[in-house]
Amino acid sequence: MILEGQHRRSIARTADGKGVRILDQRLLPWEVRWVELRSAEAAAVAIHEMWTRGAPMIGATAAYGLAMALADDPGDASLSRTYQALLATRPTAVNLRWALDEVRTAVAALPEPQRADAAFARAGAICEEDAALCRAIGEHGLALLRTLHAANPDRPLNILTHCNAGWLATVDYGTATAPIYLAHDAGIPVHVWVDETRPRNQGALLTAFELANHGVAHTVIADNAGGLLMMQGKVDAVIVGTDRVTANGDVCNKIGTYLKALAAADNNVPFYVALPYTTFDPATPTGADVPIEERAPEELTRLTGPAAGGMATVKITDSPAANPAFDVTPARLVTGYITERGVLVSVS
Numbered sequence: 001m002i003l004e005g006q007h008r009r010s011i012a013r014t015a016d017g018k019g020v021r022i023l024d025q026r027l028l029p030w031e032v033r034w035v036e037l038r039s040a041e042a043a044a045v046a047i048h049e050m051w052t053r054g055a056p057m058i059g060a061t062a063a064y065g066l067a068m069a070l071a072d073d074p075g076d077a078s079l080s081r082t083y084q085a086l087l088a089t090r091p092t093a094v095n096l097r098w099a100l101d102e103v104r105t106a107v108a109a110l111p112e113p114q115r116a117d118a119a120f121a122r123a124g125a126i127c128e129e130d131a132a133l134c135r136a137i138g139e140h141g142l143a144l145l146r147t148l149h150a151a152n153p154d155r156p157l158n159i160l161t162h163c164n165a166g167w168l169a170t171v172d173y174g175t176a177t178a179p180i181y182l183a184h185d186a187g188i189p190v191h192v193w194v195d196e197t198r199p200r201n202q203g204a205l206l207t208a209f210e211l212a213n214h215g216v217a218h219t220v221i222a223d224n225a226g227g228l229l230m231m232q233g234k235v236d237a238v239i240v241g242t243d244r245v246t247a248n249g250d251v252c253n254k255i256g257t258y259l260k261a262l263a264a265a266d267n268n269v270p271f272y273v274a275l276p277y278t279t280f281d282p283a284t285p286t287g288a289d290v291p292i293e294e295r296a297p298e299e300l301t302r303l304t305g306p307a308a309g310g311m312a313t314v315k316i317t318d319s320p321a322a323n324p325a326f327d328v329t330p331a332r333l334v335t336g337y338i339t340e341r342g343v344l345v346s347v348s
C-alpha cells in the first residue's frame with residue numbers, strides 16, 4: 001500500500017495536545033495504521049515492541065512519553081521513574097538517552113505545574129530539529145553522490161543500504177536515505193539495492209515501501225547477496241544509518257552491517273554512515289562498550305505477513321535461535337560519516 005499525502009512524518013503530537021501519534025510500522029507496507037499513545041507506559045510498549053523504531057524516532061517517542069508522564073504527575077519521583085522505564089526499552093540507540101536527557105534538563109529546574117508543557121514543547125522541538133538535521137545530512141550526502149555519479153554519468157548510481165534508516169526511522173528524510181531522496185529529486189538517476197535485513201525485514205518492508213512511495217528505483221536483495229554484487233562492480237557505495245557512533249568512530253547498527261562493511265572493504269567500495277550529531281556518543285570509548293540488544297528468538301523462528309482475514313504467522317523452525325539486533329563496524333572500515341555539518345573522514 002502506498003501512503004498518500006504528507007507521507008514523510010511518522011510522528012506528531014495528537015490534536016488535543018495530550019498524546020503522540022505514530023505509525024504502527026509493524027503493519028507496513030500492507031496497512032497504514034496511525035495509533036495514538038496516551039501514556040508513558042504506552043510509549044514504552046510501542047518502542048520495545050517496535051511499533052515505532054529507528055534511533056531518532058525512538059528518542060522522539062520517548063520524549064513525548066516523558067511529557068505524558070509529567071502531565072499525570074510532574075513530581076521528581078515520576079520524572080525519575082519514567083525516565084528509567086523509557087530508557088530500559090531498548091539499550092543500543094544512544095538517541096533514546098539523548099532525547100530523555102534533553103527533556104529532563106528542560107524541566108528539572110521548573111516548578112512542577114510548568115513541567116508538562118515544557119516537556120511537550122521540548123519533544124516537539126526535538127522532532128523539528130531532527131527533520132532539519134536529516135535534511136542537512138541529505139544536502140551533504142547529495143554533494144557526495146553527485147561526485148560519485150560523475151565518475152559514471154552514463155548509468156544510474158547504485159547504492160546499497162541495510163535495514164531502514166529512512167523517514168520512518170527519523171522524523172523526516174531519514175539519514176541514509178536523505179542523500180538518496182535529494183539526489184533523486186535533483187535528477188540524478190539512483191538505484192538502491194535494499195538489503196531485506198533479516199530477521200525483522202526492515203529493508204524489504206520499510207525501505208522498499210519508502211523508496212516505492214518516492215519513485216526511487218530499487219531492488220530488494222537477500223542480506224547475503226550484497227558481497228557478490230560488490231564483487232561484480234554493481235555497487236558504487238554503501239550508505240547505512242546507525243544507532244550509536246562511539247568516541248573512536250566505531251559504528252553500532254543493525255545486525256549484518258559489519259558484514260557489509262567487510263565486503264565493501266574487500267571490493268574497494270566506499271562505505272558511508274549517515275547520522276545526526278545526536279547519534280555520536282563520545283562518552284562511550286569503543287563499540288565493544290555498547291550494549292547490544294538481544295531480541296526474542298521468535299523474531300527469527302517465525303515469519304509474519306498478510307493473509308486472508310489479517311496477519312498470519314508461520315513457523316520456520318523449532319530449534320533454539322539467537323537474535324542479536326545490532327553489531328559493531330570498526331571505524332577502520334568506514335570511509336566517511338555523513339552528518340548535518342558535513343562529511344567526516346574520522347571521528348577521533
Ligand SMILES: CSC[C@H]1O[C@H](OP(=O)(O)O)[C@H](O)[C@@H]1O
Pocket residue numbers: 053054055056162163164165166169170174175176202240241242243253254255325
Ligand atoms: C536512523 S536510525 C536507523 C537505525 O535503526 C534501526 O534499528 P531498529 O530498526 O532496530 O530500530 C537500524 O539499526 C537502522 O540503521
